[in-house]
Amino acid sequence: MERDEKQQHDNDEPLFIREAVVKELLSWNDCVDALESALVAATNSNKSADKPFSSQTPRTFTPVPGKGVLLSMPGFIGNYPLQTVTGNERHSTLACKLVTSFSGNSKLNPPLPSILATILMFNADTGRLKAIVDGTEITAWRTAAVSLVATKHLYYSSRRFNSSNDYTLAICGTGAQGRIHAIGMLTYFPNFFSKLNLWNRTKSRAVKLRDELNKLFPGLTIAVLDNSTDCVNDADVIVTATNSSTPLFGKNDLRKSSVHINAIGAGTNHHSELALDIYQSGSVFIESNLGIQTELKGIEAYVKGEIGEVIKDEQRRDNSEKISVFQSMGNALEDGVMANLIYQKFIRL
């Protein structure tokens, strides 16, 4: 099957890379490496011969009344490396992700993911369609892997040599994103977390994830909590991945002296899962300033910078502050580099 698909590509027809193939080609190290390139490119919009750069417009939202929304996410990433796969070779990618968010899909029989996506890749010299890459699994992994990048640079790197690695990870919301974040955090930071707290509005879903993770990570203590505030109380690193439009917890619910939060989910907007006192007392980082002008318009907090600046070491978490927040929104540049990562691995099979 794969040989036929590549043959088609040799005849200049677009390649189709389906979900099962994408799944086989994903790995956390490659994703983190590729996404660091995308996030650095997000900080530079000037064409450059020696640095990654990018160009993008705000994504569009087409509502389907009472059902969901279709987002179009175009972006160009120039002159970036995919170190783990192609070494020092430089890439340029023009891509557009089309993604739907239909929150009722989990209630269908059989259920479907809420977030379904397709990524179109174009030849960056001619604009001709080059590949159609299934984007559902890519969206799940890339969102979790961007949180890994944020956690690595804002929290993990200054603690990884501590002698006792008994940190607690808390996940609020155990749908597709909560699940993949748990797997990514526990795999990419091995032996860092000794305890995992899970909370979900429907408790049985958290119990189901606990049972799956018990098999994948034997030795890890996993607790299922009855409410979101108990879930985060003793946590060092937190992920929120719900559709909640009201805060899940506030600053007084956090007991540890230093906490990093990855806020992923969107309720009425992309900053409704955390109470205002968290945003106002912590260091808040985002993927791209493009998001501030549009989707983070109403945020009543000072945004310290882009994650790409942290990677370049131009911005830092102030360690005297108790809390750092990565406010995730999702960005087209991430999907572009991820589609190219899968494409580059596929043509090398």
Ligand SMILES: NC(=O)C1=CN([C@@H]2O[C@H](COP(=O)(O)OP(=O)(O)OC[C@H]3O[C@@H](n4cnc5c(N)ncnc54)[C@H](O)[C@@H]3O)[C@@H](O)[C@H]2O)C=CC1
């Ligand atoms: N930042 C980003 O790049 C991305 C963000 N997302 C967002 O992440 C969130 C989770 O997405 P998925 O896991 O794919 O969805 P999912 O449908 O698989 O899971 C949603 C979870 O949220 C919980 N939930 C729903 N409404 C709630 C409420 N009012 N209060 C508390 N919990 C509630 C559900 O119980 C479920 O566990 C969504 O808001 C989605 O839009 C998704 C993909 C990318």
Ligand SMILES: O=C(O)C1=NCCCC1
């Ligand atoms: O970036 C994405 O992909 C998404 N972001 C917000 C929710 C839908 C998917």
